[in-house]
Amino acid sequence: MGDLFADQGVIRRLLDESRTWAFVGLTDNPDRTVHQQARLLQERxxxxxxxxxxxxxVMGEPGYATLAEIPVPVDVVGVYRRSEAAGAVIDEAVAAGARAVWLPLGVVDEAAGLRALDAGLDVVMNRCPAVEWELRH
Known part of the structure; x- marks a missing residue:
C-alpha cells in the first residue's frame, strides 16, 4: 500500500478544510470508535x-440510511465498516458525489481505494483521524 493512501498533504487538507463528514456505521453508542472519532471532529x-x-x-444530527439520502454535499465519508464491506461503501460514496473517503485503522480495501482515486476522490486508508489531528494541531 505504501503512502498512496496516506498522503500527508491530503490528510492535512481533509482535516483542515473539510466541513461535512458522513460517518458510515455511526450509532449513539459512545463506546464505539466511530462515535469517539465523530465526536472529536464535531467538537473541532x-x-x-x-x-x-x-x-x-446521533449527536444532535439526523441520521440517514444511505449516503445517497444525505441532502447536503459531503466532503469526507468515514468508512467505519469491516474491510470486506468497505468497497461497497466507497462505491456508494463515489456515486453520492463525496469528495473524499477516510478508512480508519485496520480498514483496508486497496482496489476500492483505487476506484475512488480514479473517480477523483481523495482517499485516506488505515489512518486514525484523532491521531492525525493531534499530529497536526
Missing part, C-alpha cells in the same frame, strides 16, 4: 452526518 467544528439504517439521530 465539523458537521457530522450519521449514516446507519438504525440511527434516527
Amino acid at each position: 467544528g465539523k458537521r457530522i452526518v450519521p449514516v446507519n439504517p438504525a440511527a434516527a439521530e
Whole structure:
C-alpha cells in the first residue's frame, strides 16, 4: 500500500478544510470508535452526518440510511465498516458525489481505494483521524 493512501498533504487538507463528514456505521453508542472519532471532529467544528439504517439521530444530527439520502454535499465519508464491506461503501460514496473517503485503522480495501482515486476522490486508508489531528494541531 505504501503512502498512496496516506498522503500527508491530503490528510492535512481533509482535516483542515473539510466541513461535512458522513460517518458510515455511526450509532449513539459512545463506546464505539466511530462515535469517539465523530465526536472529536464535531467538537473541532465539523458537521457530522450519521449514516446507519438504525440511527434516527446521533449527536444532535439526523441520521440517514444511505449516503445517497444525505441532502447536503459531503466532503469526507468515514468508512467505519469491516474491510470486506468497505468497497461497497466507497462505491456508494463515489456515486453520492463525496469528495473524499477516510478508512480508519485496520480498514483496508486497496482496489476500492483505487476506484475512488480514479473517480477523483481523495482517499485516506488505515489512518486514525484523532491521531492525525493531534499530529497536526
